[in-house]
Amino acid sequence: MAQTAAIIGGGVIGGGWAARFLLMGWDVQVFDPDPDARRKIAEIVGNARRSLPGLSDVAAPAEGKLTFHATMSAAVKGAIWIQESVPERRALKRKVYQSMQEFCDPDAVIASSTSGFKPSELQGCATRPGQIIVAHPFNPVYLLPLVELVPSDANPPEFVDRAAHILTDIGMHPLRIRAEIDAHVADRLLEAVWREALWLINDGIATTAEIDDAIRYGFGLRWAQMGLFETYRIAGGEAGMRHFIEQFGPCLQWPWTRLTDVPDLTDTLIDRIADQSDAQSGAVSIRDLERIRDDNLVTILRGLKARDWGAGALLNAHDRRVEGAVTLPDDLSQPIPTMARAVPLDWTDYNGHMTEARYLHAFGEATDRMMHLIGCDADYIAAGRSFFTAETHIRHLAEAHAGTVIRIDTQVLAAAGKKMHLFHRMYADDRLLATGEHLLIHVSLETRRACDPEPALAAVLERIAAAHAGLPYDGAGKAVGVKG
Structure with a gap:
């Protein structure tokens, strides 16, 4: 019998969660008051059907059943995992938790997709604070395996273990964050790059296209399969990481970046960024860009899979779990x-x-x-x-x-x-x-x-x-x- 997940909020992230659970054999119950939610989620699921199964070399489980519900109470009924992906407003999220806890199973995992809020901030005013945890994914959720699993002191260890097991079971890699911190770990790293990129545009040093080229033709390819520290360990040569730090550590004292500052997002700067982005990618529709992105990700991930390295090793391990003896x-x-x-x-x-x-x-x-x-x-x-x-x-x-x-x-x-x-x-x-x-x-x-x-x-x-x-x-x- 299929397990059931509830998706509260069916935007880009909520739709991605719906697709991930659905294609991993779960029944999915969606609540979103947006009148276009059915169409939007159907398009996201369509993209997932086209791309996600191609990551696996074994038979996928039978696709679950997708249903839409007029009320949150109906959507959460019978669900053992409830993924909240509503807009990033703390008061709204707290109100959602209070409503769903009236009707959901008290043992269900209530996970937030929040990019920045700490779980303790979301648990305030909740009937059962220990039921709420942060599970922050990355877009597209149905392809990228990382999910930051952030508990608070209110979450029992066995509850966190169960949440991690469920995420692993749907092919994801739960990164268990040791302590609560604003924006968790990955988004803090992303924001550092984002801040510097804004300054480079603001100061007329580079355009949006040139910055993207610097990433996708250079260090982005290294990061995709080895991350940051393993990449720099190799950069240290035979002497390793210690030599790298000794050689390049003093550069951290030089005024190479402006990470402690950020330009004012004036209308002029926003217009410049938007115009450059339109010139860079405006001729391609969002749906076509999504498919191009998905095709590229599948190609990279399958290449890593053939080498049994990085995210590819994770996919191979998931195949082995699915296939069994x-x-x-x-x-x-x-x-x-x-x-x-x-x-x-x-x-x-x-x-x-x-x-x-x-x-x-x-x-x-x-x-x-x-x-x-x-x-x-x-x-x-x-x-x-x-x-x-x-x-x-x-x-x-x-x-x-x-x-x-x-x-x-x-x-x-x-x-x-x-x-x-x-x-x-x-x-x-x-x-x-x-x-x-x-x-x-x-x-x-x-x-x-x-x-x-x-x-x-x-x-x-x-x-x-x-x-x-x-x-x-x-x-x-x-x-x-x-x-x-």
Whole structure:
């Protein structure tokens, strides 16, 4: 049974939370008096459906149910997580908490998306102060994993642990802030850069586009995968961080920045910033910019995932939690499910559909899974034995687009001696997209020559082949050629 989250306030951040929970299998109940809330959230969820599943290499949970409610009391009913994302006005937030605590489960987590307020400031006047905590995310919430989890002395440790567990379960990284502080941690760092950028524009040193270039073509790329201190540790060379500080520390005394001051946001400066931003990006709609942003983030995150580094390591760990233990099904009378996932953005080509190379990639993943299921796992391969593919034939029968949920079922056509003959079928729902026929040979990794598999593995493979012997295999044994 799906768990339920309530979203109070459906703007950019609230909509992002709704999309994150929804695509992680939670039912989501929304309250927002804005008459356009349904449209706005539908557009955000649409973007999330297109991008978020592409971060995962395992089957995503079934999408939850999204409902909108006319009252806050109805929206919070039955929810175990309530995310408040109303405007940044303390009095308004406190009023919201007082209202929702009349109707919500007393054990539910009430989390605020606030960028700056401390939890103790929000808990004042609350019926149950210990139920309220700060969970500050970053936009887009459905892609970026960081969430600053900020408790106060009123929050029991076990409550904070439960909140962190829920956030981890939906693929996020809860950064537990040690002590309350205005604007938490990440926004304080962002504001330092923001203040300096305002001075650079105010003083005519750089434009909005030039400042963005300085970040996205330079240190922003380093920060994306290593952060600040790890980056500077490398900058210190073999002597490390101590040498870096000794070398560059004195610069902190020089008048390089104006972090202790900020220019007056006069109409003139605001107009200058707005005009430069319009010139920089005004030709592209906000929705198109969001999709460009999402595409870029998915590409960066998947690159980090391939290296199992930074946020990519976090995504891999989440995949492992979702996938769980990999075992053969009890019923071997039908083709075996060997892969289920969404088509990532970077698997598509100029035609807008999955590239032919990615069909082979997907069938390769299914083959790897089949090898694992029969016992050719990491330990078996480490012991010096594996399977090599000798021949492959793929039929492309229908298109698959970014975000399409595909699955592969695998049939063992033959298992004789050193040979394993597999037939994969790729589906989107019940639509057959492609088939892949693969002949593999068992080899010794030491000699790189064919050899017999271990008896235990051979027995499992032969048992599956016998169970599949009576199954149809239309499309297997085909060859490329011109029909007469």
